[in-house]
Amino acid sequence: xxxxxxxxxxxxxxxxxxxxxxxxxxxxxxxxxxxxxxxxxxxxxxxxxxxxxxxxxxxxxxxxxxxxxxxxxxxxxxxxxxxxxxxxxxxxxxxxxxxxxxxxxxxxxxxxxxxxxxxxxxxxxxxxxxxxxxxxxxxxxxxxxxxxxxxxxxxxxxxxxxxxxxxxxxxxxxxxxxxxxxxxxxxxxxxxxxxxxxxxxxxxxxxxxxxxxxxxxxxxxxxxxxxxxxxxxxxxxxxxxxxxxxxxx
Amino acid sequence: xxxxxxxxxxxxxxxxxxxxxxxxxxxxxxxxxxxxxxxxxxxxxxxxxxxxxxxxxxxxxxxxxxxxxxxxxxxxxxxxxxxxxxxxxxxxxxxxxxxxxxxxxxxxxxxxxxxxxxxxxxxxxxxxxxxxxxxxxxxxxxxxxxxxxxxxxxxxxxxxxxxxxxxxxxxxxxxxxxxxxxxxxxxxxxxxxxxxx
Numbered sequence: 001x002x003x004x005x006x007x008x009x010x011x012x013x014x015x016x017x018x019x020x021x022x023x024x025x026x027x028x029x030x031x032x033x034x035x036x037x038x039x040x041x042x043x044x045x046x047x048x049x050x051x052x053x054x055x056x057x058x059x060x061x062x063x064x065x066x067x068x069x070x071x072x073x074x075x076x077x078x079x080x081x082x083x084x085x086x087x088x089x090x091x092x093x094x095x096x097x098x099x100x101x102x103x104x105x106x107x108x109x110x111x112x113x114x115x116x117x118x119x120x121x122x123x124x125x126x127x128x129x130x131x132x133x134x135x136x137x138x139x140x141x142x143x144x145x146x147x148x149x150x151x152x153x154x155x156x157x158x159x160x161x162x163x164x165x166x167x168x169x170x171x172x173x174x175x176x177x178x179x180x181x182x183x184x185x186x187x188x189x190x191x192x193x194x195x196x197x198x199x200x201x202x203x204x205x206x207x208x209x210x211x212x213x214x215x216x217x218x219x220x221x222x223x224x225x226x227x228x229x230x231x232x233x234x235x236x237x238x239x240x241x242x243x244x245x246x247x248x249x
Numbered sequence: 250x251x252x253x254x255x256x257x258x259x260x261x262x263x264x265x266x267x268x269x270x271x272x273x274x275x276x277x278x279x280x281x282x283x284x285x286x287x288x289x290x291x292x293x294x295x296x297x298x299x300x301x302x303x304x305x306x307x308x309x310x311x312x313x314x315x316x317x318x319x320x321x322x323x324x325x326x327x328x329x330x331x332x333x334x335x336x337x338x339x340x341x342x343x344x345x346x347x348x349x350x351x352x353x354x355x356x357x358x359x360x361x362x363x364x365x366x367x368x369x370x371x372x373x374x375x376x377x378x379x380x381x382x383x384x385x386x387x388x389x390x391x392x393x394x395x396x397x398x399x400x401x402x403x404x405x406x407x408x409x410x411x412x413x414x415x416x417x418x419x420x421x422x423x424x425x426x427x428x429x430x431x432x433x434x435x436x437x438x439x440x441x442x443x444x445x446x
Contacts, residue, residue, distance in 0.1 A: 017282070024283035028290025033297060040301040051310040095287045098294055105298075 027083075027221055028095045034216045035102035041209045042109025046199040057112040060126045065108035067133040068152075069100075072217070074137065075148040078103060082221045103220070110213045113206050114159035116167065125159075149217050156210050164203035309358075317358015328364055329355040340367060341412065345375040365397035366408050366418060373425055377445045381435075382428040390425050394418055414446025 043055045057065075072078040081087075083096030115125045132155070136148070303322070309315035320326035336351030348371050356364040369390045376386030398404050398418050406418035415421045424446060434440060 020283045021286060024286040024290070028287040029293060032290065032294040036294060036298050036301055039298075040304065043305065052312070052315070053310075054305045054308055056305055091284060091287050095291060098291060102294065102298070 023221070024095075026219070027092075027099060031216060031219060032099050032102045034212060034219075035099070035106040038106035038209055038213045038216065039102065039109045041205055041212075042106065042113045044202070044205055046201045046205075048197050048199055050199075055112065055117070057108040058126075060130070061108045061112045061115075064111050064126070064129050064133060065104050067130065067137060068107050068111075069104055071133060071136045072148060075144050076222060077145040077148050077217055078220060079222045099220075103216070106213055106216070110156065110210060113209060114156055114163055116163060145222070149214060152217075153214050156214070160203075160206055160210055164198075164206055168198075168200070168203065313357040314359065317356075317360045321358070321360045326358065326360050328361045331355075333364060336364075336367065340371055340374075343374070345371040359396055360400060362397045362400040362406050363408055365393050365400060366406055366421070369393035369397055369418075369421060369425075370413065370415075373421060373428075374445060377428070379441055384429055387425050387428050391422070391429075394422055394425070414444075 043057070045053045045055060047053055069078060073080050078100070080100075083100055084093045088096065111129060115129065116122045136151070304315065307318050309318050317326055332351050332355035336348045336355055339345070339348035339351055349368055352364050352368050352371075355361075359365060372386045372390035372393060376383035376390065397406055401418070408416055410416065415424055
């Protein structure tokens with residue numbers, strides 16, 4: 001009987017060890033690589049005349065990314081306790097901080113990717129993005145990661161469609177009279193910001209980038225429970241479960 | 250009864266995991282592996298992020314440019330000698346368009362200062378005219394010269410080629426900029442006697 005009990009204990013330990021390794025692999029290798037890739041691809045454009053261009057995010061997108069992180073932390077999409085909390089070891093905290101920086105860079109690039117880049121529309125959309133982030137920050141409930149990711153998935157994909165489908169239609173190389181009039185009108189109104197001189201490949205890369213960003217947000221680690229300070233391993237629980245555990249405590 | 254000690258660790262079956270000694274060192278190894286993964290992950294992330302920053306800083310204009318830039322950063326970039334020699338032959342025969350095509354094959358990532366100097370020189374010679382110069386070609390000469398100088402160590406570039414009237418980037422730049430300047434001296438008939446360099 002004692003051997004069986006011992007075997008069960010060893011199995012539990014090995015399960016924890018495997019879990020700790022998987023967690024370390026996800027937190028320190030896979031997710032940072034994903035978000036750095038998103039940050040890199042977020043600025044990639046393929047101009048109509050061929051070649052590549054890499055655009056760094058404008059300053060306003062860095063501010064927007066910071067606001068998004070604050071909102072995401074409030075909704076537990078980015079769980080600061082699970083990344084850089086005091087219960088983690090020094091190495092885990094460094095690892096979590098690097099992941100946090102990667103999420104920040106990826107967010108800034110994704111916002112810059114889906115918003116118009118020049119003219120009046122750039123200013124208008126940037127303003128409304130900041131407004132939307134402030135509203136999310138003020139009114140979103142705590143510990144609602146699914147709501148935040150779902151809401152931002154819809155917002156980002158809608159902006160992506162607007163930029164790479166609706167605006168790209170204006171870039172038709174041989175428009176008729178109505179098309180030319182529409183182009184002139186829109187260019188005049190938007191100060192040139194409506195034209196998207198990019199090849200279709202940019203839109204496909206942008207779509208993949210936004211989807212990867214959203215997948216990364218879903219896969220971010222949430223609060224852990226029952227982990228002694230400084231130790232590896234432990235169970236990952238969802239934000240809602242963490243809330244329930246906190247309440248019971 | 251001692252089955253627990255002889256059981257294989259499922260963690261050993263993970264990709265990249267190595268079989269480890271059991272018994273006393275087991276717990277120590279278990280604690281080390283996630284730590285090693287985190288250290289390796291940090292190193293990989295820093296290198297990868299550094300690569301992304303480098304790409305944004307150098308702004309490659311094509312995949313060839315990106316590959317060439319990476320090779321140059323690692324010290325492994327080399328000009329295709331046969332194409333360069335062909336380019337020089339075209340250049341000497343005043344076949345400037347053909348020369349630039351050959352130079353582009355020789356230096357696809359535009360990472361070689363000497364080749365870019367010849368590209369600039371080919372624009373200068375093609376655009377040179379006894380009565381008037383072609384400003385568009387002269388501006389392209391300046392752009393190629395900027396590339397060449399940015400690639401030269403210390404920003405100084407000299408090409409020891411006796412067939413060239415201007416053997417340094419500074420001389421070529423001054424000549425091209427003089428050609429792009431339009432003033433009353435353009436009407437001086439003595440200027441029409443100046444040779445192409």
